[in-house]
Amino acid sequence: MKVVRYLNNGSTRISLVDKGWIPISYHSTIFLNISKSGSSTNTKQKIAYELKFFLSWLKLKKIDLVERVEQGEYLSLAECNAFNQAAKIRADTVLSEKVSMMNPLSDKHLSNAIFAESIERARVAPSVTNSRIITTVEYIDFISREVHGLGRTPDFVESNLNSTIDKLMEGKRKHSSAARASKQAKRAESPIPNEIFYKFLDIINPESPENPFKHSKLRNSLIIKILVVTGIRRGAVAKLKISDCVFTGDSNRIRITRTPDDKEDFRTVKPSQKTVQHTSYVDPELMGKIDYYISSKRSRYPESAKHEFVFISEMDSRGTDGDPLSLSSINYLFKVLSRAINFNVHPHLLRHKWNEMFSEDTSDLSSEEASSLRKYAMGWGRNSDMAELYNRFKMAQKVSEVQQKRQAEIMSRTT
Known part of the structure; x- marks a missing residue:
């Protein structure tokens, strides 16, 4: 079976x-x-x-x-x-x-x-x-x-x-109390240490001499940067369509849509958007690079004219050049990058990193306000408790800071 x-x-x-x-x-x-x-x-x-x-x-x-x-x-x-x-x-x-x-x-x-x-x-x-x-x-x-x-x-x-x-x-x-305690402790830690995260951002730039890719450097850079700045899921990037990108007006948004079993998607393993539909802000400069990729890079592949998905396969190893990029190909990008920085980075880890940075950016807001904003940005439903989980991360960090300060004072008096 x-x-x-x-x-x-x-x-x-x-x-x-x-x-x-x-x-x-x-x-x-x-x-x-x-x-x-x-x-x-x-x-x-x-x-x-x-x-x-x-x-x-x-x-x-x-x-x-x-x-x-x-x-x-x-x-x-x-x-x-x-x-x-x-x-x-x-x-x-x-x-x-x-x-x-x-x-x-x-x-x-x-x-x-x-x-x-x-x-x-x-x-x-x-x-x-x-x-x-x-x-x-x-x-x-x-x-x-x-x-x-x-x-x-x-x-x-x-x-x-x-x-x-x-x-x-x-x-x-x-879950055992020990497992819950371990998970709670990990929430107070950064999913990706900042020095590794910044190195990760540096080498993904197409101009970086440390960029590990020989081909598709612009496409790979755009995929990673969209994941980093929006916190959306891997599937949402893989199913992003040209019509989802707002290039008019302020040119600073992409629409995260939910289209289960999209008839226009002929991939056997179709990417999906688990959470609700919403809009994510994307810096106009990054949107300009996405626009450039679509008009100057993507358009070179005849098969790309048959569909609207932004990111495509650019290699003809299996006659798939111009086809929508597969989820396994996105996973492969992270495998190559993980080897390059000697740290295991995967798409969902960037989502956790986004939430960590969001917690820092909303430290002056109440938990209720931060939860509402976070739920919208992540596409979580009104009844989702995921926002509260990440707000606890903020509290865990503050508790850790207080404890470190107090313990440092104690240790200075006992040595």
Whole structure:
């Protein structure tokens, strides 16, 4: 069983298929592509891997879920407990042959398997466990609605369904207090030390003698600078269109749009904008360079006339010159730059750096004002708690500064 993504009439589809590329079931295909139609392609792919884990586990335990649902039985409490245990472990460990030969419901055997592989290596993060359980619950509920329909489920079937769901949800893990404390401490640290950040900005300039790229220096520089000054996501840059760039009037804005499964985008792996639509300010000088790139560089590639995406492939290694730039190509830019500065920089790290600088720029504002501005700039919804997370970063920094000052005074008196 494997997860595949493919284009169908311009839309990206996700499926679970066998070795012959035959979908493993009607239900899984409908669940991923219709039930989850409002999700981005990347999110659907993530859900597909979580569903693959559950379906592989069912096969291992010789459980026919559809037959169970038709009978109104679902999963027993023991089976729910067994799956919740399995959801804590890496797939290649818990679904291995040596585990399948054991009593499928034995927590003891499972614990032994974990120990044999080493707990630290075999355990997955709580977020992975929780995502597996949530997808499993949603899929079981989906199958139930497909089999029994809406509003016509017998009481005993509804009771068994709710019992299964409740028992599975009990398996969701909480982050340990130590992990939370570690994460909170890291928020007081800069995601990229300033000296490394400034070096990063210096070498990306096309004129820099340390620029590690032989080709596409202007394009690469523009991509990085847009990410740095706006804090937007990698996907938003990859899907940026010429019509999203405001070159009239003050010429200082780009529109961050949300167009799930864009029919004009023929990339198999389509970039997406996770957050809400908004507008980002871009310095007019940078906008002028984007305009120059579009008119003087991009226009040299005939294939670029077939689409509106700003950034394109400029290499003909696979006959893709002029095509919209892929997400993997943007990742490669960061891989090259990371090697050049000897520090691992990735697109989302720049988003964290933007938020750090935003915290400094809004230090004189109240938390409420800073949160409102930050939510708009990041494209977060009104109910998002991400702004509060970054405002805590401001507080963590202030606490750290106070503590450093106080401890320095103490140490000066004790030495």
